[in-house]
Amino acid sequence: MSAALLRRIVIVGGGSAGWMTAAALSSLLDPKDVTITLVESDAIGTVGVGEATIPDILAFNQMLGVSEAEFMAATQATFKLGIEFVDWGAKGERYIHPFGQHGVDMQGIDFHQYWLRARDDGAREPIEAYSLCALAAQAGRFALPDPNPRSVLSQIRYAYHFDATLYARFLRRYAEARGVVRVEGIVGDVRQGADGTIAGLTLRDGRTVEGDFFFDCTGFRALLLGETLSTGFVDWSHWLPCDTALAVPSEHAGPPTPYTRATARDAGWQWRIPTQRRVGNGHIYASAFQSEAVARETLLANLDASALGDPRRIAFKAGCREAFWRGNCVAIGLAAGFLEPLESTSIYLIQEGISRFISLFPRGDIPDILRTEYNRHMRTEFEQVRDFIVLHYAATTRDDTPFWRYCRTMTLPDTLLHKIELFRETGRVFRYNDELFARPSWVAVMLGQGIVPAACDPIVATLPAGDVAHSLASMRQAMAAAVERMPRHADFLSRYCPAVAA
Ligand SMILES: Cc1cc2nc3c(=O)[nH]c(=O)nc-3n(C[C@H](O)[C@H](O)[C@H](O)COP(=O)(O)OP(=O)(O)OC[C@H]3O[C@@H](n4cnc5c(N)ncnc54)[C@H](O)[C@@H]3O)c2cc1C
Structure with a gap:
């Protein structure tokens, strides 16, 4: 790599993280100066359940210059004015x-x-x-x-509820119109140079993709930053013991509410997120305290209207990477870390990762101080969001189940x-x-x-x-x-x- 501008940026992953990164970079960089390639695999697919957001997303859309009405129509979005919490402080109580x-x-x-x-x-x-x-x-x-x-x-102040899959599709159209090249294929091997930085990717079918800088947007697997560069994971599951989600859309039982609902359950909580055409539902629970069968039954018994399919299971661990930027690779999205969606913060953390990278945009020779600054900032962001989410579990008078007894007495x-x-x-x-x-x-x-x-x-x-x-x-x-x-x-x-x- 030379001290000149980075010329070839490669994004691995086409979920919300990958396409948000591609859209943001393509809105700033001229494809004549910098090429952006995004590799994703339909066979692997995306998590595709990020549906509730916080008002900061308005700034992201403004940065892209997209029309709000067009974005909302394309993603079947509704407005969100806050979150209603039911049964959190004490059973039978609610607040917004x-x-x-x-x-x-x-x-x-x-x-x-x-x-x-x-x-x-x-x-x-x-x-x-x-x-x-x-x-x-x-x-x-x-x-x-x-x-x-x-x-x-x-x-x-407002944000949106939307269909995450449609959001990625919307951003893909935006990014491709600005020169981003999408490559469909599964990355089989990540090649490193003599200095340990990432040199390129080899797809399972033998094609290669070379780059100067890489974004790891491969989801929970963290193929580049985690697997290839061996960056450890900071585990916060002692503060956030929920580790599984069951997600299922349902029909509307009435007009869409302009707020998200989060209802505490025996070993976790259930979300209800209305988009224009359907309602997103999910039950997040701690598998150490509840079986999947009971969690599934709880979810299905507490829908406002008929389920549109079978619940999909997603396993996760609360925490973040020890570093978010190593060598010439930054992880964004689930590859960077995950905090359960109780306050709808994951898409915000993606946005923050992208904006902070843009504000530190490097030349080819990346001084260590840039990585240090980025890692310091993102770690602080994750820790602050973590504390706010943990507050909901810690500040409770509930002692009706082992899960709530654990939460109310854990060391904070x-x-x-x-x-x-x-x-x-x-x-x-x-x-x-x-x-x-x-x-x-x-x-x-x-x-x-x-x-x-x-x-x-x-x-x-x-x-x-x-x-x-x-x-x-x-x-x-x-x-x-x-x-x-x-x-x-x-x-x-x-x-x-x-x-x-x-
Ligand atoms: C249960 C749950 C609920 C959530 N709810 C919300 C919410 O309400 N609000 C919010 O803001 N966020 C929410 N999130 C988070 C949000 O869904 C994610 O942060 C967001 O979708 C980003 O995901 P991602 O793009 O990092 O990963 P993914 O969606 O998993 O995408 C990973 C991409 O990497 C590709 N890939 C992986 N391996 C390879 C390979 N070897 N070769 C090629 N491609 C590869 C895949 O094909 C895919 O395109 C939620 C997450 C979960 C788990």
């Missing part, structure tokens, strides 16, 4: 983790401190009564955010323990290093699962009770009135982005 904020911060003090003060004064509305996204989700309504920051509707990562204790004792939450989940998300989940701070902010505690109650009542009324004016989610979809046939 909405996108966006609760209420409005006042005098530089976080809104939830005012909510805690009102609670001390006897108010009983849940904090989600002050979230426009939560209220709209519950009412089955949706509107795009108002660009006017004075409008209540400017508080809307120090970083998470600190956050929980700081909130429990003082009501404070801070966001470190631009972490993905900001204060409102931590507050929503901690309050939702029964961690209530001992006291509110001492400055807010001195305010006249009537003033606090009046401010909160005005916010509630403004939000409720705004939700009334929003169109029904199903009507909005049918006008804005009706699904096109797959």
Whole structure:
């Protein structure tokens, strides 16, 4: 390799990770300067269940310059305003983790401190009564955010539910139109140069693919970074013991809800993700605590409508690679690591891996410091997402099954323990290093699962009770009135982005 620009980029794998990488790079690089080749095998197939996303995906689509309505129609997408958690903190309880904020911060003090003060004064509305996204989700309504920051509707934040297979297909069309060359075939051998970097691939039929830089998007197998470059795996299954998913689509039982539902079960949880044409369902469970037969029965007994096929089993382990970039190879997607989809973060982590790579785009001779920076950043991202997901299991009063007794008593990562204790004792939450989940998300989940701070902010505690109650009542009324004016989610979809046939 020379110190010149990388000339030949090779992506191995054509799931969401591979095609997102191909689309992003092809939107930036001129094929006259840099060729991009993507190798995938229809015979191996993809995981194809990544269906719920978080608002950061809007930035990815904007980077590609794709029309939202076109993307949504092609992927049969619906809007998502948050996640409803059922039976997590205690059986019979539910709460919404909405996108966006609760209420409005006042005098530089976080809104939830005012909510805690009102609670001390006897108010009983849940904090989600002050979230426009939560209220709209519950009412089955949706509107795009108002660009006017004075409008209540400017508080809307949203993401999508979509069909992951159609998403990869959509991105493939995009990338191929920008010069990406797709090679169909199974990689049989990964060839290394004398310095240990990857030199090329040999397909099972004998064809070869050469490259200067390689993306390992081969899914759980991690063929390049894991198998060839022997990069170890950091196992977090002691904090996230679920290791199996059973996934099955079903028919709709009513109009698609603009939110994901995650219902806790005896040894894990079940997702419900509505797209325009069907509902994605899955049961994630810990095989050490439940048999596949019981998990399957639980899933099928808890669908809203008839299953469209047999459940598909996917085994996984929570954790990430010890390094994400070694030599001339970066792993993106499941090859980089996996955290269960409780907060819909995998596609975000793919996006983050791609954007960080682009921001560090190397020349042919890659200085070690680039790899160090990339690995440091991605490890922090994975750990921060991990902590937020573990919070849902740890903050529970459930002790009705061995699984929940394990979760509520497990030793937590120090970083998470600190956050929980700081909130429990003082009501404070801070966001470190631009972490993905900001204060409102931590507050929503901690309050939702029964961690209530001992006291509110001492400055807010001195305010006249009537003033606090009046401010909160005005916010509630403004939000409720705004939700009334929003169109029904199903009507909005049918006008804005009706699904096109797959
Ligand atoms: C149960 C479950 C639920 C999920 N839900 C969500 C969700 O709601 N939201 C979210 O954001 N994410 C979710 N995800 C994650 C999401 O599905 C994945 O992150 C995403 O699909 C990326 O997968 P991938 O492209 O890395 O791997 P895969 O989809 O497995 O693709 C791997 C690719 O590599 C190719 N390949 C492998 N070996 C070879 C070889 N030897 N030769 C040639 N090609 C090869 C395959 O053909 C395939 O094209 C979920 C994941 C699971 C397991």
